[in-house]
Amino acid sequence: MQNGKMPYQPKQTPISSLGEFKLIEHLTRPFSHQQVSTLKGVGDDAAVIHINDHHAMVVSTDLLVEGIHFDLMYTPLKHLGYKAVVVNLSDIYAMNATPRQITVSIAISSRFTVEALDELYEGIAAACQRYKVDLVGGDTSSTLKGMVISVTAIGDAHPAQITYRNQAQIGDAICLSGDLGSAYLGLQILEREKRIFLDNPAAQPDLEEQSYLIGRQLKPEARHDIVALLAKHRIKPTAMIDVSDGLSSDLLHICTQSGIGCRIIEEYIPVHTDTLEVSAQFQLPPITCMLNGGEDYELLFTVSPQDATYIEQNLYGIAIIGHTVPADEGYTIISRGGNEHRLSAQGWKHL
């Protein structure tokens, strides 16, 4: 090389060095908003578009890729269609809004038949029926290999009723609908049975006993009942998110965006008996499945102390698992043994 100079090498940063959330932040940071109607862009469960003083639209979108998000060896196409819709509706409910319409785009290789797509769309139709949303558009195309599904959900709400991630206040109670960790263990069971089947195709799995956990993985529901219950009792959460990535990661989204800390109590977090039993089989601490499992699609939200008292005394199905604290007190979980641990997006570390 002349003059000892290195030849020009463009910088090549692997995506994995950033992780999903930092990558999104990196890519979208240069974008500014030009439309006055854009109330909320990237960074919440859904975007919010201003219509007028009484009306805002809420939009959320997800992309599901075969081999990454679903495995057709153990996922019935009807369940896949249902779940693809439900996970998007869950984002709309997490804004305290009502979903109204969806678009569904699919790309498929030639290995899929019309009958296979009929099954997928039966599941989509079942979700539309149950959640009263209309399929209004989409796109159909080919892939060289595998299936891709993209769903966009559109909902609406009174602007004052919308709950963002960044409005939790210090001293709020942290609330959770339903139990955690079950969808993750459902996935572990399905993966185990897949391995057994691949080793010995004559093996007949008996999955009936674990129908709760497997159902949570394959056919989750969005908690519209919780949104309706809170509305009926005139409780507006200060912040809300759906638990898709795991309690740790999703609670930290609320905390970091609201500029606060949190203190949650392990024994207050609801857990199903099947989760306890099967986590023991897999030699996994149940709390690890609950904090990091993901795909539970429960609602995690904060409410004022007064609303928390009302919820404790009057409402069923909502657990108060802790409270928010000043940012400098950090993110803490108190274990069943009474020890304090630091909560992190990857799990929890001993202090």
Next chain:
Amino acid sequence: MQNGKMPYQPKQTPISSLGEFKLIEHLTRPFSHQQVSTLKGVGDDAAVIHINDHHAMVVSTDLLVEGIHFDLMYTPLKHLGYKAVVVNLSDIYAMNATPRQITVSIAISSRFTVEALDELYEGIAAACQRYKVDLVGGDTSSTLKGMVISVTAIGDAHPAQITYRNQAQIGDAICLSGDLGSAYLGLQILEREKRIFLDNPAAQPDLEEQSYLIGRQLKPEARHDIVALLAKHRIKPTAMIDVSDGLSSDLLHICTQSGIGCRIIEEYIPVHTDTLEVSAQFQLPPITCMLNGGEDYELLFTVSPQDATYIEQNLYGIAIIGHTVPADEGYTIISRGGNEHRLSAQGWKHL
């Protein structure tokens, strides 16, 4: 086999036996609408959601798959990002609406670097800037192989100003912005240069001479200027669509949905001199490229005879290429030689 009965075989219909439009119709036919706000679902350039008497939202979505819709051997990532946005905005303009927000989801394999995504998002940002739309959301995930991009565009319009495909009237003039066939020939040039390069990697393609055709393929624009021009002159098309699949296919969408026929004149359809020259090199009749090429993203629309007279006398850049006729007169194109041919979605057949 007992009793001569065949064992049960589930029906296996290949997707290819239906084609895209029939497949979409087949899959979405069982869906009914439950929301009163759904004004228009599947079957137009975009869905239409009622807000109030003065306001409707318009939503369109597209899924682009590497190896099917784009080839990264000759598509710069910046252009790809730009085009992915523009083709969706084109659908919003084709409803006579104004795009305001987009969501962009991407799925990528580990072969892509942060720098590669930066280029893609530069193109997305350039399109947002030019068309004054905000990026408000999306999703980022992995694939085992290749890239997938899903864009959803959201716009708005006064409900009375929205143009559907199914409202063309008998006797309307058929209008077209810009020229046709150029994007398709741009693609042919790029594919040819790719083959030459694969045969001989030392070959240096000189693409400068064909910058018009290649530009039409790699960096199309959406015709917001035409929508603005028509609005300025208070002309509302009776029906409108953007030319994405080719003039034949897209004109037939208007005709079949409006329940009418058409009669267009080959020599009235604008064609660029480069299109004529390069189609000769490829030994393709230029009319075939114009009718079936696709990806021109020009606007094709119908207007009343009075509006047609006004356009002819006062507006520049809009060609009147024929008129609509009763359905029983069919779909006809008059060739330069004066012969009548039947227009079909696959091209045109001699009568």
